[in-house]
Amino acid sequence: MPQPVHDFYQAMADRVGRSLADRDAEHQVVVQVGSATCEHAAGSQAVADELVRHIRASGRKDILLHRTGCTGRCSREPILGVRLPGRLPVKYERVNRDLVHRIFTEHIQGGTPVAQHVLDHEAGPLPERELLFCEGSRCHGSGPGPRERFAAMLAERGVSRESVRIGAASCFGACGLASDHLASAGPATYVLARPEKVLYRVTGEEDLAAILDGHLIGGQVVERLRAQEEPIALAFMERYGDVAFFNRQSRVALRNAGVVDPESLDEYVDMDGFKALADVLERRDPDWVIGELTKARLRGRGGGGYSTAAKWTMARKQADATRFIICNGDEGDPGAFMDRSMLESDPFNIVEGMIIGGFAIGAQRGFFYIRAEYPLAIRRIQQAIETCRAHGLLGRNIMDSGWDFDLEIRLGAGAFVCGEETALIRSIEGERGQPRVRPPYPTDRGLWDHPTVINNVETFANISAILRYSGDWYARLGTEKSGGTKVFALAGKVRHTGLVEVPLGTPLARVVNDIGGGVTGGRELKAIQTGGPAGGFIPASMQHMEVDFEPLQKAGSIMGSGGMIVLSEDDCMVDIAKFYIAFSQDESCGKCTPCREGTTRLLEILERITQGKGELSDLDKLERLARLCQRTSLCGLGRAAPNPVLSSLKHFRGEFLAHIVDRHCPAKKCVALIHYEINPEKCVGCTICARNCPVACIAGTRKEAHVIDQAACVKCGNCFDVCKFAAVDRV
Amino acid sequence: MTTCPHCPTDNWPELERGYRAMLPGDVLAFIDGNRDREHSESLLIATLHMVQDHFGHLGPGHLEAVAQLMQIPLAKVTGVATFYHYFRLQPRGRYLINVCLGTACYVKGAEKVAQKLMDELGIHFGETSKDGVFSLESTRCVGTCGLAPVVMIGEEVHGPLTPGQVPALLETYLARAAEEMAKV
Numbered sequence: 055m056p057q058p059v060h061d062f063y064q065a066m067a068d069r070v071g072r073s074l075a076d077r078d079a080e081h082q083v084v085v086q087v088g089s090a091t092c093e094h095a096a097g098s099q100a101v102a103d104e105l106v107r108h109i110r111a112s113g114r115k116d117i118l119l120h121r122t123g124c125t126g127r128c129s130r131e132p133i134l135g136v137r138l139p140g141r142l143p144v145k146y147e148r149v150n151r152d153l154v155h156r157i158f159t160e161h162i163q164g165g166t167p168v169a170q171h172v173l174d175h176e177a178g179p180l181p182e183r184e185l186l187f188c189e190g191s192r193c194h195g196s197g198p199g200p201r202e203r204f205a206a207m208l209a210e211r212g213v214s215r216e217s218v219r220i221g222a223a224s225c226f227g228a229c230g231l232a233s234d235h236l237a238s239a240g241p242a243t244y245v246l247a248r249p250e251k252v253l254y255r256v257t258g259e260e261d262l263a264a265i266l267d268g269h270l271i272g273g274q275v276v277e278r279l280r281a282q283e284e285p286i287a288l289a290f291m292e293r294y295g296d297v298a299f300f301n302r303q304s305r306v307a308l309r310n311a312g313v314v315d316p317e318s319l320d321e322y323v324d325m326d327g328f329k330a331l332a333d334v335l336e337r338r339d340p341d342w343v344i345g346e347l348t349k350a351r352l353r354g355r356g357g358g359g360y361s362t363a364a365k366w367t368m369a370r371k372q373a374d375a376t377r378f379i380i381c382n383g384d385e386g387d388p389g390a391f392m393d394r395s396m397l398e399s400d401p402f403n404i405v406e407g408m409i410i411g412g413f414a415i416g417a418q419r420g421f422f423y424i425r426a427e428y429p430l431a432i433r434r435i436q437q438a439i440e441t442c443r444a445h446g447l448l449g450r451n452i453m454d455s456g457w458d459f460d461l462e463i464r465l466g467a468g469a470f471v472c473g474e475e476t477a478l479i480r481s482i483e484g485e486r487g488q489p490r491v492r493p494p495y496p497t498d499r500g501l502w503d504h505p506t507v508i509n510n511v512e513t514f515a516n517i518s519a520i521l522r523y524s525g526d527w528y529a530r531l532g533t534e535k536s537g538g539t540k541v542f543a544l545a546g547k548v549r550h551t552g553l554v555e556v557p558l559g560t561p562l563a564r565v566v567n568d569i570g571g572g573v574t575g576g577r578e579l580k581a582i583q584t585g586g587p588a589g590g591f592i593p594a595s596m597q598h599m600e601v602d603f604e605p606l607q608k609a610g611s612i613m614g615s616g617g618m619i620v621l622s623e624d625d626c627m628v629d630i631a632k633f634y635i636a637f638s639q640d641e642s643c644g645k646c647t648p649c650r651e652g653t654t655r656l657l658e659i660l661e662r663i664t665q666g667k668g669e670l671s672d673l674d675k676l677e678r679l680a681r682l683c684q685r686t687s688l689c690g691l692g693r694a695a696p697n698p699v700l701s702s703l704k705h706f707r708g709e710f711l712a713h714i715v716d717r718h719c720p721a722k723k724c725v726a727l728i729h730y731e732i733n734p735e736k737c738v739g740c741t742i743c744a745r746n747c748p749v750a751c752i753a754g755t756r757k758e759a760h761v762i763d764q765a766a767c768v769k770c771g772n773c774f775d776v777c778k779f780a781a782v783d784r785v
Numbered sequence: 786m787t788t789c790p791h792c793p794t795d796n797w798p799e800l801e802r803g804y805r806a807m808l809p810g811d812v813l814a815f816i817d818g819n820r821d822r823e824h825s826e827s828l829l830i831a832t833l834h835m836v837q838d839h840f841g842h843l844g845p846g847h848l849e850a851v852a853q854l855m856q857i858p859l860a861k862v863t864g865v866a867t868f869y870h871y872f873r874l875q876p877r878g879r880y881l882i883n884v885c886l887g888t889a890c891y892v893k894g895a896e897k898v899a900q901k902l903m904d905e906l907g908i909h910f911g912e913t914s915k916d917g918v919f920s921l922e923s924t925r926c927v928g929t930c931g932l933a934p935v936v937m938i939g940e941e942v943h944g945p946l947t948p949g950q951v952p953a954l955l956e957t958y959l960a961r962a963a964e965e966m967a968k969v
């Protein structure tokens with residue numbers, strides 16, 4: 055029986071194998087530079103230019119400059135990776151042009167890494183080899199036992215711990231891939247050996263001994279223990295597994311971010327790209343696709359958490375055969391940037407997810423709706439669409455299957471409400487992006503009144519992985535109600551900001567402390583804000599709760615698109631609640647009264663409170679108004695807008711009371727409720743505060759204690775910031 | 786095209802010439818190329834993006850020309866142009882400064898940076914400096930929260946910024962503007 059799709063895929067994979075043969079050659083030195091909006095902002099382009107100059111000047115032909123997307127390690131960018139043949143890959147943080155010169159001469163030419171600039175490297179020499187033990191707690195891993203046993207065995211044999219690093223990783227995503235007879239043999243631990251890129255499957259002490267003797271000491275790969283599985287995050291861990299920020303994550307949606315060149319179809323195909331699509335088109339069975347998604351328990355990653363399989367089924371059973379599929383890339387939540395990163399770093403994966411979705415629901419056309427503020431994401435998706443068309447992956451007769459489907463991009467224009475699906479549809483139609491009443495839901499009557507499925511970027515990013523590794527595998531990663539992983543954009547007062555992908559059900563504290571490195575400046579955690587302007591606050595006392603749709607909702611917040619802002623004791627909850635309401639008020643489209651007027655009045659009351667003019671009755675008014683707005687608004691924006699107010703009232707009522715009753719802002723943030731004083735005992739009379747005061751309200755002469763004229767002071771805080779003797783008090 | 790099926794006025798060819806003269810060639814080609822496509826009116830936002838990319842803003846004449854050539858009521862074109870924040874109806878300076886006031890930037894002190902920019906430039910949000918070099922606007926999250934607080938000037942993102950770094954940053958752009966002016 056002819057298998058045209060299979061043949062098409064095989065021909066493409068063979069071509070890619072040949073064209074990448076050079077890159078994968080043994081002797082090749084690979085230098086990797088990130089290329090995404092955040093990397094560019096940090097200066098990665100100047101770094102890449104400098105590297106090109108160095109490579110050219112050296113005359114070496116064996117150095118390859120590899121451009122990749124962004125790994126999501128924002129606060130340390132630009133990141134530069136160096137891979138010498140047979141050596142552990144090394145990543146450098148905050149690279150600039152001077153550092154490029156050092157890295158090039160000392161590491162690439164000289165063979166010695168510049169240790170003090172290595173990403174997240176504390177001190178001491180770098181290891182030469184590494185064994186990473188998979189210790190995922192959610193996928194029935196074996197815990198730290200085997201790793202500790204192995205470390206003890208190393209000590210017994212007297213192997214130097216300086217050259218060999220024994221580390222732990224959260225998840226390679228290998229669990230559940232093993233064939234049945236292996237699974238029945240009992241729990242196994244996966245061990246990744248770097249730089250040999252070998253994955254071992256270890257079940258007992260003899261296996262550990264075999265790896266120690268054969269692999270570490272003997273220098274031979276122990277073939278009988280080699281895992282047959284090809285876990286999804288292997289390529290990522292192989293490059294980034296030594297960094298705690300990365301190896302405590304479970305990368306599924308972000309598996310290729312920072313690994314592939316986002317503009318190269320070949321590299322995506324090399325990571326098994328379009329294999330899932332080939333499988334789907336070969337089977338020609340949309341029910342199988344939806345069945346796998348049902349098993350995967352995949353829920354919409356845009357915030358609603360609605361079952362993707364159910365949504366696709368509803369569109370599929372419509373009588374109307376003209377159907378559309380839309381990718382919602384109108385990422386408007388302040389503090390969330392995972393969609394941008396995925397569109398910029400792994401565009402082909404999103405395109406593949408959309409094509410599969412189009413096939414499953416029987417659509418003929420699909421749309422990317424991307425906000426105009428993301429020019430690079432738009433360019434990369436446009437380029438990916440054109441490349442796919444040129445290679446028979448989009449357009450007519452996709453992969454020789456006889457099925458036609460095409461994609462196009464529509465730009466947003468800076469309206470937050472367009473993230474709401476009915477508003478988004480209006481915007482694609484070229485109208486003002488105002489929502490309408492649901493039902494009918496878009497799966498009934500959507501774009502131009504035809505059945506339409508709208509999913510978030512991250513939802514599409516998971517599709518190919520689920521079909522490639524099975525729905526059961528994906529479900530196992532998550533919780534009973536929601537399968538898989540979720541990407542969070544970790545920002546705010548946390549040491550390591552960036553993108554974090556963890557299994558659903560991971561405790562919040564683990565994300566903030568283990569991966570994020572805790573609160574900055576040695577301050578105490580106060581709350582974690584999730585879900586953006588539609589979300590709420592999780593107080594520090596609840597930080598051990600599991601991240602999943604239902605628990606977050608119960609705590610008065612939402613998952614939302616995955617923004618996670620860490621707030622410390624320096625943050626005033628009334629002020630932050632005001633910030634979110636100001637956002638929603640500004641973005642309210644004005645169509646329905648509860649949202650238009652409700653958010654405005656909520657903002658007025660909050661402003662009054664932060665100015666020290668609040669009254670006790672304001673708290674009741676806030677609650678009543680918030681509930682009204684929640685119950686009667688037309689769309690999700692208005693219904694969710696009061697969440698920050700309600701959850702801050704619920705968890706931080708004391709702070710509201712302090713503002714109203716004591717006229718005091720505990721976080722010393724609300725300008726109207728603080729003033730600055732100079733402590734005469736600490737002031738040495740250096741005059742720096744007086745010189746920096748914009749309104750010249752600080753009196754005093756040299757070597758004498760200064761005094762602030764409270765009547766003239768504008769409370770800008772300059773004196774507080776510039777005083778070198780901590781003599782200015784904020785009270 | 787000499788006759789317009791929707792507006793059988795006797796002076797359409799003359800009007801059309803006038804309107805076509807107001808828009809750049811790529812916009813005209815885009816409108817013409819999509820005229821007969823199904824749902825071509827849905828490309829209004831894309832068209833307005835192109836016009837704004839070219840002129841830097843959407844003037845009353847531009848809106849009218851787009852309305853006439855796409856055969857969409859001017860009321861609707863204006864409605865769309867005023868609904869979306871991204872569209873500017875006033876001309877702006879050579880460099881658009883967008884201060885990110887997203888959550889991450891806000892908690893890291895974006896307000897102080899914004900205040901410093903206003904002090905240095907002597908303008909508020911939505912205004913253009915007297916020399917026509919800078920326009921100041923605020924934006925919601927440019928998606929580089931790891932670098933908070935950030936300011937976007939043109940298409941370049943700068944961060945993390947302190948108020949103290951603002952004057953030097955503006956200087957570099959003033960110098961660049963002077964250089965570009967010298968070339969012209």
